[in-house]
Amino acid sequence: MTYITSLSIEQADPTTAATLDAVKAQIGMIPNLFATLAKSPTALNSLLGLNQTIGAGSLSASEREIIALATSQANSCQYCVSAHSLLGKNAGLNPQQLIAARTAQPGTDRAAAIASFTKALVEQRGHVAIETLDQLKASGLTEADLLEIIANVVATTFTNYTNNVARTTIDFPVVGLELDA
Template identity: 45%
Template sequence: MARIQTIKRETASADVNATLDTVKAKLGKVPNLIATFAQAPAALHAYLGLSEAVTKGRLTAKQRESLALAIGQANSCQYCLSAHSLIARGAGLNTEAIQAARHAESGDALTEALLKLAVKIVQQRGVLSDQDFMEAQLAGVDDGLILEVIANVSLNTLTNYTNHIAQTEIDFPVVEV
């Protein structure tokens, strides 16, 4: 059972309900994570704003989903691994690519460099050595992409930690950590 419950639509503010209606129109449902964020409108809008903002960068949908999988695995977030395993299929990743991404691997060298960088950021709490930084750059990850990876780590860490603390009920096909 969740520690932090999803918001009840009948008690939510008009603004929150309008936001949740927009999410439902876009996704076909309101995932439990988003309904949990709705308990704090500031958290809900922060999540949705950052989530939308990262789509406007240079990273492709496949790369962003691969990052979400690698970060979710690094943070042991079953909810996010379950959600992003499904979403990744819609972005064009097959079963093998999804499994590879969870282990910071990819058939594409740049994507693999992005994944390895993201996992280092998570595991090292944002502290990269000069060697880590240079390895990423030598693999083709320029300053702009490094910052986009940081934004994606921030977004996914927000959801990973929220799910850990809230114990969000998984409403996607369940994937084991």
């Protein structure tokens, strides 16, 4: 059951309504997450601004989706796992890559390094072992990449916590949180 209800464009003040209209124009819909955040224009605009900034960074769209999936799985956010499974597919990730991002198994390639670092960052609340950081550099990730991953984790954690508290109704194809061991 939804705890924080979403706000329709008709219920929103003119500025927030214009923001929601811009979201709809950009992605073709107003996801329930954004309609929920619209209850607080500060929260909505904070997320949109952060997403715009990190979207212009050096990480690719598929890498950002790997981070979102690993973060969402670690934070048990079914709304975001569902949303980012679709967005990840649209960014070029195949079904195996979507699962690999969510399981965040360590590996030597860049995608595995990003996913495993993301999982460690969330689960260890930023207290990541030096060995993990060294593995990132060995995978070709730079210090700038590491900071950008952190920024992406922050944005996704914001949405995870919002959806987990609000119990946002999933308006994407539903993906379960369970993973085969």
